[in-house]
Amino acid sequence: MLTNTSRSYGSVARIFHWLTALLILSAIGLGLYAEDLPRDTDAAVATLVTIYSAHKTIGVAAFFTALARILWAITQPKPAPLHPERRAETFLGELIHWALYGAMLIMPLSGWIGHAAQAGFAPILWPFGQTLPFVAQSTDVAHLFEGVHKLSALVLYAAIGLHVLGALKHVVIDRDATMARMTRGTPAGEGRTRHGLGAPVAALAVWAMVIGGALALPSGPEAPAPVAQNQTSGNWQVSEGTLGFTVQQMGAAVGGSLPAWTAQIDYDAASGTGTVSVQIDTTQLTLGSVTDQAKGAEFFDTDAFPTATFTADLKRIDGSAHEAAGTLTLRGASVPLTLPFTLTIADDQATMAGEAVLDRRAFGMGESYPDESTVGFAVTVQVTLNATRQPAAADLGS
Numbered sequence: 001m002l003t004n005t006s007r008s009y010g011s012v013a014r015i016f017h018w019l020t021a022l023l024i025l026s027a028i029g030l031g032l033y034a035e036d037l038p039r040d041t042d043a044a045v046a047t048l049v050t051i052y053s054a055h056k057t058i059g060v061a062a063f064f065t066a067l068a069r070i071l072w073a074i075t076q077p078k079p080a081p082l083h084p085e086r087r088a089e090t091f092l093g094e095l096i097h098w099a100l101y102g103a104m105l106i107m108p109l110s111g112w113i114g115h116a117a118q119a120g121f122a123p124i125l126w127p128f129g130q131t132l133p134f135v136a137q138s139t140d141v142a143h144l145f146e147g148v149h150k151l152s153a154l155v156l157y158a159a160i161g162l163h164v165l166g167a168l169k170h171v172v173i174d175r176d177a178t179m180a181r182m183t184r185g186t187p188a189g190e191g192r193t194r195h196g197l198g199a200p201v202a203a204l205a206v207w208a209m210v211i212g213g214a215l216a217l218p219s220g221p222e223a224p225a226p227v228a229q230n231q232t233s234g235n236w237q238v239s240e241g242t243l244g245f246t247v248q249q250m251g252a253a254v255g256g257s258l259p260a261w262t263a264q265i266d267y268d269a270a271s272g273t274g275t276v277s278v279q280i281d282t283t284q285l286t287l288g289s290v291t292d293q294a295k296g297a298e299f300f301d302t303d304a305f306p307t308a309t310f311t312a313d314l315k316r317i318d319g320s321a322h323e324a325a326g327t328l329t330l331r332g333a334s335v336p337l338t339l340p341f342t343l344t345i346a347d348d349q350a351t352m353a354g355e356a357v358l359d360r361r362a363f364g365m366g367e368s369y370p371d372e373s374t375v376g377f378a379v380t381v382q383v384t385l386n387a388t389r390q391p392a393a394a395d396l397g398s
C-alpha cells in the first residue's frame, strides 16, 4: 500500500524515510571526513574541493527530498505509537522524530546559505547556480551560518544516536514490530492514540535555542578591513574604484577582489589620449574561501611578488569607448594586455568600467592544473573607477 494508516507506514513514507536517512548519513560522513583532510598542498586542496562539492550536492538533494517527504507526511495519518501507556518513552521517541524533521531542513539550509553568502570554493553540482536570491554576499553571513551548521550538526548527532538506539531497543529488548513497520510496512499497534502537541513544541524549542545560540555567538575574529589606496599623482584623482577578477573553479564562477592599488592617470579629454600606471598590492587579494591558495606559490605567489603593475597608453576609440593598451606585469611575467573600457565624463567627474580576459598560463599560474577541470585558464578582470579632474595647476606638473 502506498499510503499510511493509523497502524502502518505506506511504501511512499518508508521509501522517503530510508532515502533521507541515506542522504543525511552520507552528508554527515563526507562533512566529517572533509573536516580532517589536510589542506597543505594543491593536490590536497583539489581533493578537499571534490569532497565538499559532493557533500553540498548530496546535502541539497537531501533538502528537496526532505521537503517532499514533509509535504507527503502532512497529507498522511501518522501511525500511532505502539506502547502509548509508556508515556515518557513515547514522548522521547516523538520528540526525536520532530527534532529529526527539523534537522532535515535546518542542516541543508544553513549549509546552503553559508555557501551562497561566500560564492567560491567547492561548487554545488546541481544547475541552480551558487548563490541564493535572498542571501547577500558577506563573509559575516557565511560565518554566522557555518556556526549554525556546525552547532546543529551536534543536535543531529544526538538525535540520530538516540533514534537508532531506540529502534534497536525495540528490536532487541521489546521484540516488537516498530522496526518491521518502517522496513516491511507491517501494521502494528492499536492505532487509536492521538498525538499530543508536546513533542513538536519541545523540538521547536530545542531548535530555536540552537539557532538563536549560534547566531548570537561571536563568529570568530574579524579579518582586518582591506585598505584601498587609490591615490594618484596624475591629473585625475581616483575617488573610488574596484578591481575584481573571476575564475572558473570546477565549472563554477568564483569572484575575487584586489582591494589595494594605486593609480596615476593622465588623460586629456580633448584629444582622448593619456597614460595610466597602476600598482597593485597582491598580498591583499581575496578569493572566497580559497584566498590562501590563491596567494600561494602556485598562483599569485604574493610572498615573492607582492606587487603587480599595469602601464598603458589610453586611447579613445569612439564616443565613450576607449582602450588601454600596455603591459601587465604579474608574478614576474610581463604580458601585453589591451583593456577595452568605457569612459564618461560629466563636469569634472569621470566614470570608467572595463573588462579583459587573461590566460593564467601566460603568467605561469596553476601549472599543476594543466587542464581546466579544476581551475579554468581564463581569468576575467573587471575594473570600475570614479575619478575627479584635478585643478589645472596640477596639470602643469611643476
Ligand code: HEM
Pocket (backbone or CB within 6 Å): 017, 020, 021, 022, 024, 025, 073, 078, 079, 081, 093, 097, 098, 100, 101, 103, 104, 160, 163, 164, 167, 178, 179, 180, 181, 182
Ligand atoms: C539508519 C538508522 C535508522 C533506523 C534504524 C531508523 C528507524 C526508524 C523506525 C523503526 C522508525 C519508526 C518509528 C515508529 O514507528 O514510531 C523511524 C521513524 C522515523 N525516522 Fe528513522 N531510522 C534511521 C535513521 C533516520 C534518520 C537518519 C532520520 C532523519 C534524519 C530519521 C528520521 C525519522 C523520522 C522523522 C521518523 C518518524 C516518521 C513519522 O512518523 O513521521 N531516521 N525510524
Ligand code: HEM
Pocket (backbone or CB within 6 Å): 023, 024, 027, 028, 031, 032, 035, 055, 056, 057, 058, 059, 060, 062, 063, 104, 107, 108, 109, 110, 111, 112, 113, 114, 115, 124, 146, 149, 150, 153, 156
Ligand atoms: C542534510 C544536509 C547536511 C548535513 C547533514 C550536513 C552535515 C555536515 C557536517 C556533519 C559537517 C561537519 C561539521 C563539523 O565538522 O563540525 C558539515 C560541514 C560543512 N557543510 Fe554540511 N551538511 C549538510 C548540507 C550542506 C549543504 C547543502 C551545504 C552547502 C551547500 C553544506 C556545507 C558545508 C560546509 C561548507 C561545511 C564546512 C563548514 C566549516 O568547516 O566551517 N552542508 N556539514
